[in-house]
Amino acid sequence: MSQAILVEETLRSMGKLCIEHDPDVFRSVLDRIGDKWSLLVIGILEAGPRRFTELLRATPGVSRKMLTTTLRALERDGLITRTIYPEVPPRVEYAMTELGRTLSGPVLVLATWTADNQEAILANRDGFDAGLQPESPA
Amino acid sequence: MSQAILVEETLRSMGKLCIEHDPDVFRSVLDRIGDKWSLLVIGILEAGPRRFTELLRATPGVSRKMLTTTLRALERDGLITRTIYPEVPPRVEYAMTELGRTLSGPVLVLATWTADNQEAILANRDGFDAGLQPESPA
DNA sequence: CAGCATCCGCTATGATACTG
DNA sequence: CAGTATCATAGCGGATGCTG
Numbered sequence: 137m138s139q140a141i142l143v144e145e146t147l148r149s150m151g152k153l154c155i156e157h158d159p160d161v162f163r164s165v166l167d168r169i170g171d172k173w174s175l176l177v178i179g180i181l182e183a184g185p186r187r188f189t190e191l192l193r194a195t196p197g198v199s200r201k202m203l204t205t206t207l208r209a210l211e212r213d214g215l216i217t218r219t220i221y222p223e224v225p226p227r228v229e230y231a232m233t234e235l236g237r238t239l240s241g242p243v244l245v246l247a248t249w250t251a252d253n254q255e256a257i258l259a260n261r262d263g264f265d266a267g268l269q270p271e272s273p274a
Numbered sequence: 275m276s277q278a279i280l281v282e283e284t285l286r287s288m289g290k291l292c293i294e295h296d297p298d299v300f301r302s303v304l305d306r307i308g309d310k311w312s313l314l315v316i317g318i319l320e321a322g323p324r325r326f327t328e329l330l331r332a333t334p335g336v337s338r339k340m341l342t343t344t345l346r347a348l349e350r351d352g353l354i355t356r357t358i359y360p361e362v363p364p365r366v367e368y369a370m371t372e373l374g375r376t377l378s379g380p381v382l383v384l385a386t387w388t389a390d391n392q393e394a395i396l397a398n399r400d401g402f403d404a405g406l407q408p409e410s411p412a
Numbered sequence: 413c414a415g416c417a418t419c420c421g422c423t424a425t426g427a428t429a430c431t432g
Numbered sequence: 433c434a435g436t437a438t439c440a441t442a443g444c445g446g447a448t449g450c451t452g
Contacts, residue, residue, distance in 0.1 A: 163310065165388045165395065170308025172301065172425075188434050199426055204435065214398030225433045226432085235394055242380075242387040249380040250303045256373055257303065260352030310445075326414050337446055342415060363413050364452085416451075423444080431436070 168213060169243060173198050173206040178232075181216060182240055185231035215239060306351060307381060311336050311344040316370075319354060320378055323369035353377060 169175055173195060180186060180194050192203055207230055210216045215236035221227040232240075307313055311333060318324060318332050330341055345368055348354045353374035359365040370378075 161392045161396065162313070162385070162388055165392070166308045166313065166384075170301075170304045175300070175304065192434095200435070201427090201437095202425065205425090212399055212402040213395050214402075220434095223433095226435085228434060235391065235398075238391070239387060242384040245383045246304075246380040247300070249377060250300055253373065253376070254299045254303070257351050258299065260373075261350055264350040264352075330414095338415070339417095339447090340445060343445090358414095361413095364415085366414060414452095416449105418448085418450100420447085421445095423442105425440105425442085427438105427440080429436100429438085432434090 165213075168209060168215075169239070171206065171209075173202055174210060175243065175247075177203075177206055177210065177230075178215070178236070178240070178243065181230060181232050181236075185229045188228050188230070191230065210236070303351075306347060306353075307377070309344070309347075311340055312348060313381065313385075315341075315344055315348065315368075316353070316374065316378070316381065319368060319370050319374075323367045326366050326368070329368065348374070 169178070176195050176198075177191060180191060186194065188203070188207075191207070192198065192200065195203065198206075207216065207218065211218050211230075214233055217231050217233055219229045219231070221229070307316070314333050314336075315329060318329060324332070326341070326345075329345070330336065330338065333341065336344075345354065345356065349356050349368075352371055355369050355371055357367045357369070359367070
């Protein structure tokens, strides 16, 4: 029962977390992991360091430019490192930082929720969309 | 120790979750909670049902249009409900669904992580930005 | 009160080509 | 190999005004 109260109490604090606690910073973090490629990159780097081209191939659809942009943003936030090896074909390796690894837990929780509920969400979307234009077929 | 192995095992699965498990659906959910206003709205509705104008006032900076768009998207995914009361000033109430409430947990985990680590992230950004243009002042 | 319609600028994303 | 530079585009987000 104290468990239930704890959860209740914690959830009640979400309003404070979301609103009073600087929504901009909050969103900037969500923007980072919520953009088109970051989460994929994090998912890949979670398994170990990777080179630029490896990431390029492992992330279907991404362009060089967007991969660069994504990696820079993650590096800027201290979530990954970028290590240049001065060799004669250049080699650059990206790897998760400690901070990045601590993010994996929360992201995984969200990923699991998404996997568990994507059917329900998709069904809701279909239902919602179906109830909108039942007049055009005539 | 089996705990550590379990975590390890779980994290290893993130790659699969992120990549093999339909990245588009994944991103569409992240887009939903990652856009500019959804998380704020969810945070507010977590505390109980609210009317349109209440949400408008409780979400500083949002326009009517974006609030409407946000609410529709959340409704479409089945995360909130929209109830119209046919009264003579119209009244519309938004409330979390069961599905929406199950999302609160994962979001809270992420929110807590953000709150706990925003200082580190901000510091990393400052450091990164400082190390980029040390040649222009000259 | 609770929207919808319209216009409009900005940024994110992407295609393509070039460089150290 | 690992990027950068340039150009083009689409959609988000916002300002404003109208409606049931």
